[in-house]
Amino acid sequence: MKQHMQMNAISRRQALALMGAAGLVTATGMPAFADAAAMADKIKAITGGAAVGDGASIILDLPEIAENGNAVKVAFEIDSPMTADDHVKAVHVFADGNPTPEVASFSFSSASGACGASTRMRLAKTQNIVVLAAMNDGSFQQAQATVKVTIGGCGG
Numbered sequence: 001m002k003q004h005m006q007m008n009a010i011s012r013r014q015a016l017a018l019m020g021a022a023g024l025v026t027a028t029g030m031p032a033f034a035d036a037a038a039m040a041d042k043i044k045a046i047t048g049g050a051a052v053g054d055g056a057s058i059i060l061d062l063p064e065i066a067e068n069g070n071a072v073k074v075a076f077e078i079d080s081p082m083t084a085d086d087h088v089k090a091v092h093v094f095a096d097g098n099p100t101p102e103v104a105s106f107s108f109s110s111a112s113g114a115c116g117a118s119t120r121m122r123l124a125k126t127q128n129i130v131v132l133a134a135m136n137d138g139s140f141q142q143a144q145a146t147v148k149v150t151i152g153g154c155g156g
Contacts, residue, residue, distance in 0.1 A: 039101040055143035069149040075118035088115040097127030
């Protein structure tokens with residue numbers, strides 16, 4: 001027994017509607033990148049508008065130039081006694097050129113013994129990385145560095 005498949009023809013109007021819908025999905029599907037203002041807004045939301053110190057006790061370990069932005073190492077250490085009276089509660093990592101500015105958050109307590117972490121993140125282009133530390137006394141410190149992302153060692 002031979003089965004016969006019937007193909008349904010679509011009208012020109014239906015074809016145009018489908019192409020328009022595909023174009024709309026393609027155009028709106030691209031993520032928008034954050035910028036310095038979006039990052040500042042996110043930091044302000046976390047700090048509640050409190051003053052942020054210079055972060056002299058924050059040691060950043062990031063490359064100045066990343067040949068490949070797919071997995072850029074980001075590490076930090078914060079010089080803190082990590083006692084019940086003086087410790088880091090949380091550390092937030094921001095990138096001003098990613099679709100969402102907050103890349104990672106780490107929680108600490110006095111039982112942590114030390115404050116440091118390492119991760120990898122994807123950077124689509126050259127951008128500023130900010131590490132914001134929330135201390136147990138309600139104060140904040142931040143350190144910042146720029147990572148230049150190149151493609152095969154060229155440009156950025």
